[in-house]
Amino acid sequence: MRDIAQFGTVQILDSREIIVGGRPASYATGGSGLPVLFLHGWGLDHRAYRRSLRRLTSRGCRVLAPSLPGFGGTAELPWHLRTIDGYAAWVEQFLRAVGVDQPALVLGHSFGGGVAAKLAYEHPERVRYLVLLNSVGDPRWLLANARRKITTLGWGTLVKPFVDALRPSPEGLATTVMVNRLAIENIARHPLAVLQAGWLALSADLSTEMAALAERELPVLVLWSDHDGVIPLSAFDTFCSTFRTDGQVVHGGHSWLLTNPDVFGEVLDNLVHLENVHEGRRVAADNVAHLRELLAGSTVPRKIASRLLAGVSPLWVLSEAPSVLAADLALCHPRLRPGEVRAVARAIESSNTFRLTVVAADRPGLLADTAATLASEGVSIVAASATTWPEQRLALHSVTVRSATAFDAQRWAVIGSRLRAMATDETPHYPFEPSDHATVTRSGAGAGVASSVVRVTAPDRLGLLSAICRWFADAGVSIEAASVSTVDGTAEDVFLITGDCDIHDLEHQLSGKQPSGAPLAMIGALLRRLRAS
Numbered sequence: 464m465r466d467i468a469q470f471g472t473v474q475i476l477d478s479r480e481i482i483v484g485g486r487p488a489s490y491a492t493g494g495s496g497l498p499v500l501f502l503h504g505w506g507l508d509h510r511a512y513r514r515s516l517r518r519l520t521s522r523g524c525r526v527l528a529p530s531l532p533g534f535g536g537t538a539e540l541p542w543h544l545r546t547i548d549g550y551a552a553w554v555e556q557f558l559r560a561v562g563v564d565q566p567a568l569v570l571g572h573s574f575g576g577g578v579a580a581k582l583a584y585e586h587p588e589r590v591r592y593l594v595l596l597n598s599v600g601d602p603r604w605l606l607a608n609a610r611r612k613i614t615t616l617g618w619g620t621l622v623k624p625f626v627d628a629l630r631p632s633p634e635g636l637a638t639t640v641m642v643n644r645l646a647i648e649n650i651a652r653h654p655l656a657v658l659q660a661g662w663l664a665l666s667a668d669l670s671t672e673m674a675a676l677a678e679r680e681l682p683v684l685v686l687w688s689d690h691d692g693v694i695p696l697s698a699f700d701t702f703c704s705t706f707r708t709d710g711q712v713v714h715g716g717h718s719w720l721l722t723n724p725d726v727f728g729e730v731l732d733n734l735v736h737l738e739n740v741h742e743g744r745r746v747a748a749d750n751v752a753h754l755r756e757l758l759a760g761s762t763v764p765r766k767i768a769s770r771l772l773a774g775v776s777p778l779w780v781l782s783e784a785p786s787v788l789a790a791d792l793a794l795c796h797p798r799l800r801p802g803e804v805r806a807v808a809r810a811i812e813s814s815n816t817f818r819l820t821v822v823a824a825d826r827p828g829l830l831a832d833t834a835a836t837l838a839s840e841g842v843s844i845v846a847a848s849a850t851t852w853p854e855q856r857l858a859l860h861s862v863t864v865r866s867a868t869a870f871d872a873q874r875w876a877v878i879g880s881r882l883r884a885m886a887t888d889e890t891p892h893y894p895f896e897p898s899d900h901a902t903v904t905r906s907g908a909g910a911g912v913a914s915s916v917v918r919v920t921a922p923d924r925l926g927l928l929s930a931i932c933r934w935f936a937d938a939g940v941s942i943e944a945a946s947v948s949t950v951d952g953t954a955e956d957v958f959l960i961t962g963d964c965d966i967h968d969l970e971h972q973l974s975g976k977q978p979s980g981a982p983l984a985m986i987g988a989l990l991r992r993l994r995a996s
Contacts, residue, residue, distance in 0.1 A: 476513050476526065483529075483557045486538035490529040490557070494520030496781065497735070497742040498567040501528040502554065502575030504597075504718065505664050506646035506657065508535025512572075515720045518728030521920075521948075521955040522735045523781070524568070529557050531578065533656035534649045545659050547667050551581035558589060566591035568738055572720065573597050573694070574664040583681060584672040592682045592738060594731070597691055597717055600669035601698040642718060673705045684734060685710035693717040729904075736906050736916070747777035750785050757789035763796045771795055771852070776944035778916075778959045779850035783861070787818075791861050794822045799857070804883045808875065816845075816865045821882060825851045825858035830942055831932030832885045833860050838893040838925045840878055842866045847928065847947035862947075892933075895926035897975030903966045914943060914961050921973055923954040931956060934972055938964040 476493035491509040499519050503509060508530035509516075516526050532553055533539040540549050558567070569590045571579030576598025583590040650657050676683065683706045687699040694717065703710040713719060713726055720727040751772050758768040771792055780788070794805055805822040821833055830849055837844060846863040868874070881891065901921035919931055928947060935942055940962035947956045 476516055476520065476528075478509075480536075481557075481560050483537075483560050484553060486532075487536070488529060488532075488538065488557060488560075489536035490527060490561070491516065492525070492527050492561070493517070494523070494525050496523040496525055496746070497739050498563050498565060499524040499526045499735075500554070500558065500563075500567045500569045500579075501526060502531065502569070502571040502579050503528070503534070504573030504575055505661050506534075506649060507642065508537075508645060508649065510535060511641060511645055511718075511721055515724040515727045517950070518724050519731070519735065521950075522728070522732065522918075523739050524735060527558075527561060527563065527567075529554065531575070531660075533653040533660060535645075536652075539653045539656035545656065545663070547577055547581045547663060547669070548585070550578045550660075551585055554578060554582050555586050555589060568592045568594070568735070570594040570596065571598060573717065574599055574660060576600065577664060577667045577669055580669050580672055580676065583676055584669075587679065587681070590681065592684070592734070593676070594684045594686065594734070595702060596686045596720060597688060597694055598685075598698075598702065599664045599667050599694065600673065601701045602666050602668050603697075603701075642721070670701075670705070673702065677706050683708060686730060687712050688715040688717065688719040689713070690715060691717045725902075732904065732906065744777070747780045750780045750788075751775070753785040754780070754789055754792070757785060758792060761789065761793050763793055767796055768792070770855075774852045774854070775850050776959055778944040778946055778957070779848055779859075782848035782946045791820045791859060794820055795857065795859060799824060804885060806879060806882050808870075811863065815867070815869060816863065817870065818861060818863050820859070820861045822857070822859050823885065825853065825856045827939075827941070828890070828933060828936035829858050829885070830860055830945065831929050831936055832891050833862070833882070834929035834932060835891040835893040835926070836881045836885065837862065837864060837878070838929055839891060840866075840874070840881070841868065841925070842878070843923075843925060844928055844947065845923075845949045847945060849942065849945040851941075851943055853941070853943075893926040893929050895930035896924060897973055898922045898924070899974055901970055901973035903970040903973070905966045914959055917958045917960055917964075917966060917969075919954065919956040919958075919969070919973070921954050921956075923949045923952055927954055927973075928956065930973065931958075931969070934969050935960065935964070938962070940964050 476491045478489065478491050481488050481490065489509070491513065493516070501509075501512065501516060503512060509528040512528060516528055519526050530537040531550060540553060544552070566589060569579045569582065569592070571577065571594070573596070576595040577600045579593060580595065580598070580600055583593050685699060685702045685706065685708060687696060687710065689696070689712055696712070699710060699712070711730060713723075713730060715723055754772060755768065759765065794807060799805065799822065803823075806819060808817045808819045810816070811818055823829060834844060842864045843866065844862050845865050847861065849858065849860045851858045885891070898921050901919065904918050906916050906918075921927060932942065935958070940960050942958050943961055944959040945957065947954070949955070
């Protein structure tokens with residue numbers, strides 16, 4: 464199987480409640496795949512980070528974001544447990560309550576960073592990688608000046624860090640208003656617990672714990688911002704020195720990841736990709752074993768099942784539950800007749816939502832043709848997955864489709880007829896209207912690397928998937944596997960490709976913009992035609 468990470472179906476973050484330590488707790492969760500634990504900053508709760516956390520679900524992560532005790536509807540800790548140790552112990556109990564049984568990628572912002580570091584120190588089996596974002600844990604910047612400030616400016620200056628955390632900042636007015644609203648709500652609900660947590664954050668000294676984590680060689684990424692008015696860059700320097708890492712500084716204030724979720728997703732992209740590779744290998748192997756068991760009870764001969772499973776991509780294996788994928792694989796037997804296109808539709812939630820599985824002889828542009836055929840019928844693709852077996856020239860596409868018009872026998876007959884026509888020289892096309900907000904990124908590419916992952920984020924509209932796949936086909940690029948999904952009108956499409964291409968050109972095509980060199984290229988082409996004539 465390919466050495467590729469899992470980029471599963473994007474899911475909306477759901478707010479849920481659970482009992483932790485005998486008391487109610489609130490948390491957000493969404494996505495599937497690599498377990499990611501996110502711990503929020505002081506005064507806030509999981510609601511503040513929804514836009515940023517969605518960037519992780521779109522990258523194949525199962526996100527778990529609890530509201531820490533005393534925040535966001537989670538019951539406060541008993542008085543004697545309101546310590547960094549107490550919060551870390553609560554987080555470990557939370558992980559057990561939600562059923563996480565493997566090490567997680569743990570991210571902590573501000574106060575949550577201190578709790579995350581303590582969790583890694585006390586429970587090393589829980590943390591596979593630690594990410595500290597503008598984290599507390601180095602109190603020297605506060606304590607060194609505390610006596611002078613009290614003497615010269617009065618006790619009120621000790622409240623300044625709280626005021627700085629809530630005042631307008633480079634994050635902008637909207638973020639400031641949201642931060643203030645959540646902080647006021649949390650303080651009103653549990654005033655003493657929230658204020659105690661604040662002073663705990665300001666005075667937390669985790670130098671011993673962090674030195675121990677460095678000795679254990681725990682992978683750590685330190686992220687900071689250049690205009691943090693709460694915790695200065697000197698703390699960033701301390702953490703980088705302790706963990707012997709360069710870290711990374713981005714533009715913004717203390718809560719930069721709230722207003723710049725795209726930057727948050729970008730700086731974590733490589734880390735999540737690499738961690739997903741390791742996690743994908745493990746989960747994909749388990750899923751393939753499950754698929755083998757399911758197919759053993761089907762009409763697919765064991766030898767054919769083994770051949771099919773030997774060639775599937777983890778990107779496809781992790782796109783759906785094994786029971787769903789086993790039903791799709793069963794369509795690959797018996798062998799396709801020349802020119803045959805095999806398709807089956809299964810109802811999902813309502814009469815207007817179906818999972819349509821298509822098996823056909825693989826060729827360049829096949830997925831583009833499938834998408835164009837469905838778009839021409841006014842059918843919207845809300846999710847899709849695909850895998851191919853190049854040596855067998857076989858392709859399997861599964862799309863979740865929805866339509867404002869009900870599907871009846873006559874309409875399915877028309878769609879089936881058009882899908883079968885794809886086996887001929889007839890190539891369907893659907894006009895696509897570009898958007899101003901398409902972004903395209905690529906990872907895993909490099910010298911000696913046969914395959915790479917291309918991620919496309921754009922407003923969803925009819926013809927988008929067809930336009931992307933058509934561009935790949937025209938560029939001579941093969942799509943080995945794909946995972947496509949749409950959330951809140953935004954398409955998050957991921958493709959495992961073989962071949963080299965200019966993703967900036969694809970982004971320009973989807974955005975309706977010409978590359979910077981396009982006018983000169985057009986003039987050059989015109990001059991060449993004039994000289995030839």
